[in-house]
Amino acid sequence: MLHLIKKLPSILFASFILLGQVDYNTEIQPIFSNNCGNCHLGNSSGGLNLSNYENVMAGGDSGAVIEPGDHANSYLWQRVDDGSMPPGNNPDLSAEQINLIAQWIDEGALETPASNDVVITFQVDMTYQDVSELGVHIAGSFQGWDPSANECTLIGDNIYATTFTLTPGDNHQYKFINGNAWGMDESVQRDITVPEVDTILEPVYFDDYVDVGGDSVFVTFNLNTSTAPGYTDTTVIVIRGSFNDWAGNDWQLGNTGGDYWSLTSPTQVEPGNYEYKYVLLDEFGDHWESLDNRSLLVDGLSDLNLPLDYYDATEAPFTATDSLDVWFRISTAGILGYSGDPMHIAGTMNNWIGEPLTQEGEDSEFWSGQYSFESAAFVSYKFQHGLDGWESISDRSATVSGDTTLAWVYFNNEPPSEEETISAEVTLTCVVENNVYDDVRIKAQFNSWTMEPMTNDGEGNWSFTTELLGPA
Incomplete structure (x- = not known):
């Protein structure tokens, strides 16, 4: 028996502001090309040629001028920092340029910046789940929300894990799946802002369940269809959800009068977090609600009689007042x-x-x-x-x-007629003996009981002509 319920907060990470690594070819070489050309490009003074990355790293007649990871002990940086390079009347490098060279050296003096990406390990605890024979998977914005692409590996004690290489500072949403398809996913959506270092995330319980005890109970669902287009008391509506494998017609609601429907679950429901939807069945197929899955928390403490749901809506069609x-x-x-x-x-x-x-x-x-x-x-x-x-x-x-x-x-x-609609011009006549009235009017169902004048032929024969639609 599963005894699952208490929600745990999802793990969140604070975002970090990261400085991008220096690119030699677009940021450092232009400094050398624009400021060192007289001595160290074509002429190679002192054997030092600064025309490209390979020559810079080769150094000059006295040896290496760059100590990767240590700008303070790099001869080239010392010379530009103290102003002796460029020599003579050539303008000194700016502080920003000198600092950029120092940063490039401290980052390893690479020609191509190393990737900032980090390895993140995701873990889920399946202790309170019957693990699907299809395996445990993860899906998220970092892999295209594919529920079958990335299976987690059992590493012990019901913990399943998998790793992804992600970019620090990026924010992603993700879910674990007990299986390999939507409908098998947990009801919570998790978030992560990728940290700046390789990280093994703490395990989370699938669907954030923990064992709090409780027994299986009956659940009564209540539905109002005033928000649906023309449902009657003969409409067939069923409930499908994670408690009945999102399938079947056994959970059919009964009409209790007008817009109101109810169903007590055919079987007891174990404690847990569930999702469900209402589905209309007719000769054209199954018509699911279009809104997001509804959530159900069964705590196992007693039978549940749920608040009223409105079909394909999150609230009543009217505005609630104190009246x-x-x-x-x-x-x-x-x-x-x-x-x-x-x-x-x-x-x-x-x-x-x-x-x-x-x-x-x-x-x-x-x-x-x-x-x-x-x-x-x-x-x-x-x-x-x-x-x-x-x-x-x-x-x-x-x-x-x-x-x-x-x-x-x-x-x-009067419901719509299945017979063909026809129109006919009809003249109604009222005979007034001795022609004693100056005004005669007519009102009826066909003119919405609005009085309209009739026409006198001068001899007391009053007529009214109109077009009527039928059959009627």
Whole structure:
């Protein structure tokens, strides 16, 4: 049994500012070429030729003029430092040039700078893991995030290690993998700023687990789908994660009403840190949440009832207040000939005065909005197509007793028709005996219950012509 949980801080290193090594050909030779040409380039005074690296290191008639690693005992540096070279009226070298020559000598008087890179050994403790037969690997920004490219070697006591040659001061992120593919990686992301010397990092527990005891427990997941595009109570949603090998359909949630879903794990879950996602299943395939993996910490102290998750979102669609917050949602997919007109809502919460909803995205069929109530309430309401286009059904209602999202509905409860949409010009006629009225108007569902004038033929026959979409 694994008893794993307490998080350990990731190891961080302070960055160092490093001086780059001196390059002979681009920094030292130009000093000699520009200041020593009269005596030590073509003429080789005293047998010393400073025209290239090989000649400089060969020295002159009196022997070597450079002592690698020791500028103070290097004859050439002594002469430029005391001003005797260049001789006569030639200008002395600047302090910066003299110091650069000293630095080059102290660094070993190399023609090509030695690499600053250092060897870093990474170590992971797999004590509390069932090590995969695929091995333990490391992946990070220093090797292209390839989970199978660099296997760690067991060096004893469940410690696995591997080394990389890196550049001091560089910052990298990395992870260990119990296996050789993503999905087998630890949930923590580690950081390192490369130190200036070869370093063996202290071992870290895989996923930062340590043994704190605890038993396997049941875990209850809770989900709200008000943030999803059109999920209904018949939608099939499953949970996949590191606790079930990121596969299978056994962990299927059940709808508990409207936007709300729940699942208690089919089996007990051992203490540990896990990751998971919700997945929609339909005839077109498996549709995973697009956000980062969700995290789960099982401490093994008691069964868990998790806080509410929102599908493919990190928070509720409404803005939480100190009041009772309710989220209303309508679909326009069933409105024949819908052309993007704003949707409204009116009810007892706003004195039946229509207020606009917000479209959930460009070209989205869904419009939604929030109302907050000071206390528990019974609410009656209707949606409107435009400001005056009332639904023709009976009032909708909801009992508000806490923060909630109301399941989305079709306008007028009419889903999209699978039949071909047709249009027809229709003329409605109203006969007024004795032609006693000067003005006759009509309102109906087809004009969103907005009064429109009819036309009198002079004999009391009032008509109204409009184009209707069908079937209806």
